[in-house]
Amino acid sequence: MSIKYGEIKIPTDLIKKIEERVKETEFESVAEYVTFVLEEVVKDAEEDLEEVFSEEDEEKVKERLRALGYLD
Amino acid sequence: MIVVLAIDALEYTMVEEFNCKNLMQKYYGKTNISEFSEPRTMVLWSSFMNGKNLEKEVTALGDEGMWNTKFDMKNTFFDQFEKPKIIDLPGFSYTKEQHDKERMLLKQFFDAKSDKEKTDIRAMYNNHAFEHHRKIKQEFSDALNGDYDFLLGYFSVADVVGHLNFGNRIMMKMIYKDMNEVAETIKSDYIVLSDHGMEKIGIFGDHSSYGFWSSSVKNLGNPKITDFAKIIKNEQ
Numbered sequence: 001m002s003i004k005y006g007e008i009k010i011p012t013d014l015i016k017k018i019e020e021r022v023k024e025t026e027f028e029s030v031a032e033y034v035t036f037v038l039e040e041v042v043k044d045a046e047e048d049l050e051e052v053f054s055e056e057d058e059e060k061v062k063e064r065l066r067a068l069g070y071l072d
Numbered sequence: 073m074i075v076v077l078a079i080d081a082l083e084y085t086m087v088e089e090f091n092c093k094n095l096m097q098k099y100y101g102k103t104n105i106s107e108f109s110e111p112r113t114m115v116l117w118s119s120f121m122n123g124k125n126l127e128k129e130v131t132a133l134g135d136e137g138m139w140n141t142k143f144d145m146k147n148t149f150f151d152q153f154e155k156p157k158i159i160d161l162p163g164f165s166y167t168k169e170q171h172d173k174e175r176m177l178l179k180q181f182f183d184a185k186s187d188k189e190k191t192d193i194r195a196m197y198n199n200h201a202f203e204h205h206r207k208i209k210q211e212f213s214d215a216l217n218g219d220y221d222f223l224l225g226y227f228s229v230a231d232v233v234g235h236l237n238f239g240n241r242i243m244m245k246m247i248y249k250d251m252n253e254v255a256e257t258i259k260s261d262y263i264v265l266s267d268h269g270m271e272k273i274g275i276f277g278d279h280s281s282y283g284f285w286s287s288s289v290k291n292l293g294n295p296k297i298t299d300f301a302k303i304i305k306n307e308q
Contacts (some may be wrong), residue, residue, distance in 0.1 A: 011245055053190055057274030062182055064278045065235065068112050069135040070175055071182065 010034070074153075074307055075216070075262035076224040077250055078161065080113060081277070082266035082284045090248045094255035095264050100286035104296050105268060110277040113231065114138045116267035116291040116297055121148040123301030130163075130203075139171070149301035153222040157215050160208055161226040166295075170204050174232050181236060194236050205229040209254060217259065227251060236269045238277025258307035261307070263287050265300060 018046045027033040065071045079095075084102050087095050105111055108119075108127050116125045118141060130138050141163045148164065150156040158165050177197040184190045206225065212225035222269050237243050255264065264287075269280035285292055285300075292303065 006250060041242065045240075054274045057276055058126055058182065061235075061273045061276040063216075064273070065178070067110055068279060069138055070116065070235070071179055072135070 073216075073220055073260050074304060075258050075260055076222075076304065077255055077258070077264045078226040079230055079261055079264065079266050079284075080118070080162075080226065080228045081234050081268060081279065082251070082264070083230075083269035083271075083280065084271070084284045086244065086248055086280065087284060090245050090252075092248050092252035092255075094252045095248070095284075095286060097262075097264070097286040097288045098289070099291040100264075100284070101292065102294060103265070103283035103285050104294050105281065105283055107296065111268035111281060112138070113267055113279075114141055114162050117161060117226075118143065118284070120265075120267070120297045120300055121150065121161070121164060123149055124298055127195050138196055139166075139175070140168070142166075149171075149305060150222065150224075152305060155220045156222040157218060157220040157224070159211050159215065159223075160228070161223045161224060167204070170200075171228070173200060174228075178235065197236060198233055200234040201229055205250075212254065212275045213257060227254070230266075230270070234277035236276060238270050239275035245299075261288055263300070264306070265297075267272050267297065280285075 006016055015030055022028075022030060022033050025033065027036065062071060077095075077287060080253055082095070084100075085194075087100070097247050097294055105116060108115060112127075112131070114128045115127045115138070121143060128140055134156050141244065143163055145151050145156075150164075162171075174197070177200060181193045181197060184193055206227065208227055212227075215223050215225070230244075230251065233243065233247060237268060255262070264285065265286040268283050270277040272278075273279045283297060286297060289307070292299075295303065
């Protein structure tokens with residue numbers, strides 16, 4: 001299945017920094033490096049969303065939100 | 073124009089961690105809110121604008137009454153200005169419907185039985201907060217070009233989103249960087265002030281026991297939130 005690509009804009013200062021960094025890695029281009037980093041960020045964000053809410057933390061924060069007037 | 077960037081729950085340690093230079097300015101530090109029994113948003117901003125501790129008076133109204141508090145201009149230090157503009161400040165120009173819905177969604181989140189339901193409600197809660205934030209940013213940006221001698225923009229996003237997402241570093245960093253960019257658009261001297269900061273309870277956020285201040289003009293030390301009425305008056 002072929003991958004479709006879109007375009008985004010990045011500040012040129014940042015591109016220069018990434019170009020320097022890419023020289024020391026196995027990535028062949030800025031685009032490849034940026035794609036990898038963004039995939040990791042999105043994966044981390046999705047994992048955060050999948051977390052199980054801790055009952056203990058919930059009870060603690062509920063108590064605090066009641067004291068602050070947010071919850072009855 | 074004297075400008076105050078009032079950012080609810082702006083946390084001192086995060087401003088430093090995310091290197092928000094426009095929020096730090098030349099001088100920055102913590103505010104002293106130790107005289108208050110709890111760092112309640114409505115109590116702190118009410119005390120700020122009246123220049124005195126109003127914890128007893130505001131909490132006597134009960135939770136519902138507290139959130140509906142609305143002070144007259146003449147009771148606040150804003151009255152010393154000819155053309156003040158105050159955006160969305162709790163206890164003064166708070167957008168009631170917006171913030172009532174936030175608390176309703178917060179309650180729904182904690183009443184939800186399943187993690188899936190909590191995740192869905194949290195997404196609605198966050199979207200509601202960010203949509204409001206975009207409106208406030210626009211209003212503040214327009215006001216910077218207006219004919220006012222005092223402008224206060226109150227931004228609730230760090231507090232509202234923080235209560236259910238403070239443990240999400242990426243989301244909080246995005247919010248702090250956004251507020252840093254808002255500060256960059258201010259061309260006159262300005263003060264950054266928060267009522268309290270925030271501290272983690274797992275993924276959630278609680279109010280911390282100090283606020284944040286910054287100024288490009290003067291090192292204010294460890295001021296009380298009630299000192300700012302005089303501090304701002306002296307800047308006139």
